[in-house]
Amino acid sequence: PYEILAPIGAGGMGEVYKARDSRLDRIVAVKVLPDRLSASEEGRRRFEREAKTISQLSHPHICALYDVGREGETEYLVMEYLEGETLSDRLAKGSLPLEQTLRYGVQISDALDKAHRQGIVHRDLKPGNVMLTKSGVKLLDFGLAKAIAPETSAGMTAIPTQAQLTQEGAIVGTFQYMAPEQLEGREADARTDIFALGAVLYEMATGRKAFSGATQASLISAILRDDPQPISLVQPTSPPAFDRVVRTCLAKDPEDRWQSAHDVASELKWISEGSQAGAPSAGAPRRRNRERLAWAVAALGVALALLAPILWRRPAAPKELIRFTMAPPPGQRFVDTVSLAPDGKRILFVLQDPSGLSSIWVRPFDGLVPRKLAGTEDGRSPFWSPDGREIAFFSGSKLRRIGAEGGPPQTICESGSGFTGAWNGQGTILFTTEFGTAIVGVSAAGGTPHPVTAVDAAQGEVAHFYPAFLPDGRHFVYVARNLDPEKTSIMLGSLDAKDVRRLCRADSAAIYSDLGYLLFARDNALVAWRFDPNGLKPVGEPAPVFESVQYGTESNRLVASAAGDRLAYQLRSLRNRLVWVDRKGRELGTLGAVGAYEDVRISPDGRRVAVAIRDSTQGQNIDVWVLDAARGTGTHVTAERTDEFNPAWFPDGDRLVYVSDRFGFYDLFERPASGGTERILLRTKLDKILPIVSPDGRNLIYVVTEGAKFSLFLAPLSGQGDARRIGDVSRFSAEHAEISPGGRWITFESSESGQREVYVQGLSGGPKRQISVGGGQTAIWRRDGQELYYCAKDGMLMSVAVRSGGDLPEFGEPQPLFPLRYVVSGAQLFRRPYDIAPDGQRFLVIRRAFDGEADDVVVVMNWTAALPGAR
Numbered sequence: 001p002y003e004i005l006a007p008i009g010a011g012g013m014g015e016v017y018k019a020r021d022s023r024l025d026r027i028v029a030v031k032v033l034p035d036r037l038s039a040s041e042e043g044r045r046r047f048e049r050e051a052k053t054i055s056q057l058s059h060p061h062i063c064a065l066y067d068v069g070r071e072g073e074t075e076y077l078v079m080e081y082l083e084g085e086t087l088s089d090r091l092a093k094g095s096l097p098l099e100q101t102l103r104y105g106v107q108i109s110d111a112l113d114k115a116h117r118q119g120i121v122h123r124d125l126k127p128g129n130v131m132l133t134k135s136g137v138k139l140l141d142f143g144l145a146k147a148i149a150p151e152t153s154a155g156m157t158a159i160p161t162q163a164q165l166t167q168e169g170a171i172v173g174t175f176q177y178m179a180p181e182q183l184e185g186r187e188a189d190a191r192t193d194i195f196a197l198g199a200v201l202y203e204m205a206t207g208r209k210a211f212s213g214a215t216q217a218s219l220i221s222a223i224l225r226d227d228p229q230p231i232s233l234v235q236p237t238s239p240p241a242f243d244r245v246v247r248t249c250l251a252k253d254p255e256d257r258w259q260s261a262h263d264v265a266s267e268l269k270w271i272s273e274g275s276q277a278g279a280p281s282a283g284a285p286r287r288r289n290r291e292r293l294a295w296a297v298a299a300l301g302v303a304l305a306l307l308a309p310i311l312w313r314r315p316a317a318p319k320e321l322i323r324f325t326m327a328p329p330p331g332q333r334f335v336d337t338v339s340l341a342p343d344g345k346r347i348l349f350v351l352q353d354p355s356g357l358s359s360i361w362v363r364p365f366d367g368l369v370p371r372k373l374a375g376t377e378d379g380r381s382p383f384w385s386p387d388g389r390e391i392a393f394f395s396g397s398k399l400r401r402i403g404a405e406g407g408p409p410q411t412i413c414e415s416g417s418g419f420t421g422a423w424n425g426q427g428t429i430l431f432t433t434e435f436g437t438a439i440v441g442v443s444a445a446g447g448t449p450h451p452v453t454a455v456d457a458a459q460g461e462v463a464h465f466y467p468a469f470l471p472d473g474r475h476f477v478y479v480a481r482n483l484d485p486e487k488t489s490i491m492l493g494s495l496d497a498k499d500v501r502r503l504c505r506a507d508s509a510a511i512y513s514d515l516g517y518l519l520f521a522r523d524n525a526l527v528a529w530r531f532d533p534n535g536l537k538p539v540g541e542p543a544p545v546f547e548s549v550q551y552g553t554e555s556n557r558l559v560a561s562a563a564g565d566r567l568a569y570q571l572r573s574l575r576n577r578l579v580w581v582d583r584k585g586r587e588l589g590t591l592g593a594v595g596a597y598e599d600v601r602i603s604p605d606g607r608r609v610a611v612a613i614r615d616s617t618q619g620q621n622i623d624v625w626v627l628d629a630a631r632g633t634g635t636h637v638t639a640e641r642t643d644e645f646n647p648a649w650f651p652d653g654d655r656l657v658y659v660s661d662r663f664g665f666y667d668l669f670e671r672p673a674s675g676g677t678e679r680i681l682l683r684t685k686l687d688k689i690l691p692i693v694s695p696d697g698r699n700l701i702y703v704v705t706e707g708a709k710f711s712l713f714l715a716p717l718s719g720q721g722d723a724r725r726i727g728d729v730s731r732f733s734a735e736h737a738e739i740s741p742g743g744r745w746i747t748f749e750s751s752e753s754g755q756r757e758v759y760v761q762g763l764s765g766g767p768k769r770q771i772s773v774g775g776g777q778t779a780i781w782r783r784d785g786q787e788l789y790y791c792a793k794d795g796m797l798m799s800v801a802v803r804s805g806g807d808l809p810e811f812g813e814p815q816p817l818f819p820l821r822y823v824v825s826g827a828q829l830f831r832r833p834y835d836i837a838p839d840g841q842r843f844l845v846i847r848r849a850f851d852g853e854a855d856d857v858v859v860v861m862n863w864t865a866a867l868p869g870a871r
Contacts, residue, residue, distance in 0.1 A: 001023050002030050003019055006018045008029065015031070016029055016030070018081065021066075021078070028078050029080065030076055030078055032075075033074075033075040033077065051065065051068040052068075056118065057114065060135065060136070061136055062111045062115065062138065063138045063140050065078075079140075082131045082133050085131070086127065087127035087128070087204070088127035091127055091207060095203075095206055095235065096205070098238060099272070102242070102271060103272065105197075105204070106265050106269055106272070108125075109197065109261045109268065111137075111142075112139075112261035121188050121192060122139070122196070123188050125177060125196035125197060126176070126200065127200060129141050130200070176211055176212070177196040177199045178196070178223065179191070179195035183224060189254070190261065191254040191257050194258055194260075194261060195250060195251075195257065197249055197264060198246045198247075198250040199211070199249075201245070201246050202228060205231050205242065210228040224252070227247070230247075231243045231246060239271055245258075245264065245268065249264065255407070263372060269330070273331075321861070321862055322860070322861035323858060323861070324859055325856040326347075326858075326859060327856050328351055329370065332351040334349055334570055334857055336350070336557060337349055337381060337559065338560065339561045340566055340568050341404075342387070342388045343388055345365055345366070346362055346363065346365065346404070347363055347365070347568055348362045348391060349361055350379065350382065351372075357794070358378060360391065362404060374406060375409045379394065380395070380419060381418075381421060383422060383423060384404075386423060388404060389403065390403055392412070392421055392423055392429060394415055397415060397417070398411050398413070398414060398415055399411070399413050399442070412429065412442065413447060413448065413449055415431065415449075417434050418431050418432065419431070420467065423444060424469045424476075426473050427444045428442070428473075428495065430467040430476060431449075432463070432464065432466075437455070437463065437464070438453040438463075439451070439452050439464045439478055439493070453491075455480075459482070460482045460484055460664070461482055462483060462687075463481040464478055464480055464491075465479055465481070465509075468509070468512050470512055470533055470536070471512075471514065474495050474496070475495075475536060477518065478490070478491055480502075485642075485664075488505065489504065489506065490504050490505075490509075490520060491503060503538060506520040506556075507520075507551065508557065508558035511562055512531070513563075515562075515565065515864060516530060517530055517562075517864075519558075519560065519567075525545075525546070525549070526546045526560060527543060527544050528543055529543075543867055543868050545863065546569065546858075548571050549569045549570070549571075550571060565862050566860065567859075568859045570857050571856055571857075576595060576597040577590050577595075577846075577847055578592055578600065579844070579845050580843070580845075581843050585817065590632075591627060591629065591844065592611075592627050592632040592634060596613055597612070598612045598614060598645060598846075600832060600834060600844055600845075601647055601835055602836070602844060603629075604651060604652075606629060606839070608626050608627065608673065609627045610648070610649060611647070612644070621641055622643040624637040624638045624644045624656065624658050624671075626656075626674075635674065635675060636675070637658075637673065638671070638678075640660070642662040643659075643661050644659065644660045646831075646832070650693050650697060651696070651697045654673055654674075655670055657691045657693060659688065659690075665684065665686065665687050666687040666688050667680065667684070667688060668680075668681040668688050668691050681717070687704070688704055689703050690703045690735060692737060694743055695739060695743045696743055697717070699715065700716075700717050701714050701726070701739065702715070712725065712735075712737050712746075713726065726765075735749050736749050736778050736779065738781055740781050740809075741785040743763065744763060745761065746763045747759065747771070747779040749778070749779065753770070756775055756776065756793075757772045757775065757776055758776040758779045760811070762808070766808075768808075775794075776798065777790065778790060778833065780836060781802075782840045785804075787799055788802050790814075791820055791834075792814075792816075795819050795820050796816045796819055796820070797818055797819070797834070799815045800812055801815075820834060833845065834846065
């Protein structure tokens, strides 16, 4: 079906022709592959298998593979036809301007990251395989090096000989861009492509190849042993930060390189945005940047604090309170974690980019740039080892540890949905496996966790979490959450289960300062209470020290840390916004003002939107509001001093059901959407969340929390009949139920496979089917029932076509729509971060307002100077 029009070029990977697809009447590129590919049936099968995988890649900067076939003994590929010039042709004219180098570098990195996430490695990245088009770069021959190359012999020597260099399939790639491990015959992985990327970036910036040699042997020797001349020496106007990025790409040991193309893209974007650290050296123009200035001020503050004891030796003079903010790197935001190293010289935090991807970063105070710990993607709740050499964190359902300077993470134990940990000097780690359970302990070397506290249900306790060790390493403080918020307390516990007693009421977790204070939140302020570590009791009265500290009365999280005379905390932030987007993720406009939105539900007629908003002026209470979908004006539906959230519409569009904790448990209430008198729908001695009303208005479906387990229940709204569990989904934790528009099927998320996945089952029971692939949550039906949406594990909104069938509908394969850019954690797991308009063409999404109110981290030196009477 392909009509050859003209030859385009030829190379080691075959000959390329311009052609016309007579069936679709489009211009394509046909690549005829080398004859050696047809030498064996095994080779052909492997090529077809690899080509099929590559064809699944869809990225704006990867040349699309349309077809693969065989004509007689000739194998061929059909690809997207591109107009432009190769990067190698452009480089023949000289180096590229810095702006182009950074832009093309970001695009290449994004393309590599997309492929690497699907397990595909290029293995032959070079300027000749990069096409420059009007829409940006396009990577060619992606993954075909592996597809065409025969399997490498296991007996290959470490350093290939001249014969091996020419031996078919022994080494695949172009020498100037090959990583040391390729030359040594080792397996290529994503980091191999990152080495080649560094060589390409170097050549774009300088017009010179990173490695050269008069002979093949000398070239190989240069790659294995030498470092290229620094870019800043070849191009004096090049930013030093760019030099560092390329130098890290070109590290000889793969472990010393950037560990993902996403990291490289992030660094290049940061430089292109004009950061202070990335500014040109030696008289080149410098662009000002608020975030980098903040880092510089931070370093200056630290330097002043360290010099103060030397410069001022007046014993009677009080230490001066020094306070400064640290802004996140451009395009990132802090995510509810800040932790000072035990020596106070470093700080770790979790950062999230606009796409919703999070990772753990460490920044020394004597440096200006934080460093991402590779392998901590999707990590949460990190905490330090007592010597500061390692960091523990939770990822998926496991507790892991990693060196503070990086390295491969190691699994300690299974942790469930673990969070909130502490590590003592004897090698014991405490953490909580699920919300609603007690604290468990495990050896940092690994093992099976065992309980160290016992939830006292008779006293109204519902959960223990946020442990923090005291100096003796045996005693610790923790939060005992109570059904009555006024009884939620800081408790004293011990590893031998003795000396358990209540210390004080608090709204948050407590941290211990080795200056002899407990710090916790109470009544909208961070307070400090002198604590005797020997007598294990508070002394005197607590005193407020700082306001606007990030904490939550619902989750009891406190985003603060103390080490010596240093204190760090995250500022309270109201940085969400409601954004209308189309099916491609393009923003169409915003609704209402910036605020702390935690739920969103569009009314059946699409004219109003019910939301839950956290109000920091009222002790961070959550209230239900209704917004006009056209104008964004709002009506306060609830105004109690308790939390009201999870609003959902009745089918008539006039009433709302929502959750309130005013009686100690999470109970279900009903109220007119315009305000007015509320009515209790369901009040029991179990927490009930995420309510919805069936399309016929007859039944209420909700989630019951029983310790660490979540079950779906249905209760008649008429009050006639008892509540019942739905189907067999109660055998595993199940959440976020949604009923199909016709009322026949229910979708929910369950952890029965080991991770959250979306399932569909008949409302009255029967067989169920897993809908999501590789993780999913928060499913929503389109109003006509012909499409189902859910949030994938990586934050992508997925679409699944639905066609009515027999016992269950027929479902298509999940298709990505756009990144939601909203990652839930902790109590936010039980929120609804998006909804779809009745027309099925627009989505209303809660997104972080990166351009809104700051959520900077505040660092305080000599924080005790803020105590009353300290001055």
